[in-house]
Amino acid sequence: MATYTAAVSSVVITKSRLRGVVFDMDGTLTVPVIDFPAMYRAVLGEGEYVKIKAENPCGIDILHQIEKWNPDKQKRAYKIIADYEKQGLDRLQIMPGASELCGFLDSKNIRRGLITRNVKEAVDLFHQRFGMIFSPALSREFRPYKPDPAPLLHICSNWEVQPNEVMMIGDSLKDDVACGKRAGAFTCLLDETGRYDTPEYQDVEFKPDFKVSSLVEVHSILQNNFNLTP
Numbered sequence: 206m207a208t209y210t211a212a213v214s215s216v217v218i219t220k221s222r223l224r225g226v227v228f229d230m231d232g233t234l235t236v237p238v239i240d241f242p243a244m245y246r247a248v249l250g251e252g253e254y255v256k257i258k259a260e261n262p263c264g265i266d267i268l269h270q271i272e273k274w275n276p277d278k279q280k281r282a283y284k285i286i287a288d289y290e291k292q293g294l295d296r297l298q299i300m301p302g303a304s305e306l307c308g309f310l311d312s313k314n315i316r317r318g319l320i321t322r323n324v325k326e327a328v329d330l331f332h333q334r335f336g337m338i339f340s341p342a343l344s345r346e347f348r349p350y351k352p353d354p355a356p357l358l359h360i361c362s363n364w365e366v367q368p369n370e371v372m373m374i375g376d377s378l379k380d381d382v383a384c385g386k387r388a389g390a391f392t393c394l395l396d397e398t399g400r401y402d403t404p405e406y407q408d409v410e411f412k413p414d415f416k417v418s419s420l421v422e423v424h425s426i427l428q429n430n431f432n433l434t435p
């Protein structure tokens with residue numbers, strides 16, 4: 206008589222540990238007020254803008270485009286960019302759901318960091334208006350900037366956490382999601398208008414792990430999918 210022992214396998218679903226969240230600033234923590242297409246046109250000129258836009262259907266990396274220009278031309282370009290960013294600062298508004306999300310992260314002792322391609326002055330003003338500090342907060346002065354993973358890896362090492370214990374949240378597929386995935390972090394794309402639902406974004410190299418149309422949705426994503434242990 207044979208005895209059969211049924212192997213009882215219990216599947217334990219282990220949620221990934223999340224110890225920190227890194228945010229993009231413009232268009233993620235703040236309402237987009239910079240008219241990027243107008244800024245690109247002003248920097249590049251109409252002809253060059255049309256040409257570069259055709260070559261980069263997923264978006265123009267303006268800082269990269271001007272990096273190889275001669276110093277005079279580059280100086281003029283940075284001046285135009287600074288003027289557009291200044292106008293954006295004057296009208297700066299906090300993204301709906303941002304304060305509540307940060308309050309939730311604080312209640313769980315989850316770290317909060319920030320990476321932006323904007324300048325330090327803009328980050329300082331944002332901190333004043335927002336009333337909560339993100340640390341570290343890396344601006345354009347930190348090289349190389351997004352979509353390079355370096356700023357995110359820098360924050361992880363500063364926090365002494367692994368990249369796969371961190372989530373990068375941002376509204377740019379080519380900057381924020383690419384930076385996050387290259388670093389080995391979880392990524393969440395904020396797409397308020399569904400602009401990334403169009404076919405040209407279906408075959409991109411880096412896809413987000415999560416996609417939301419509002420920061421309000423992030424709270425439940427974190428609670429349902431992660432073990433929130435600082």
Ligand SMILES: [Mg+2]
Pocket residue numbers: 229230231232233375376377
């Ligand atoms: Mg952004």
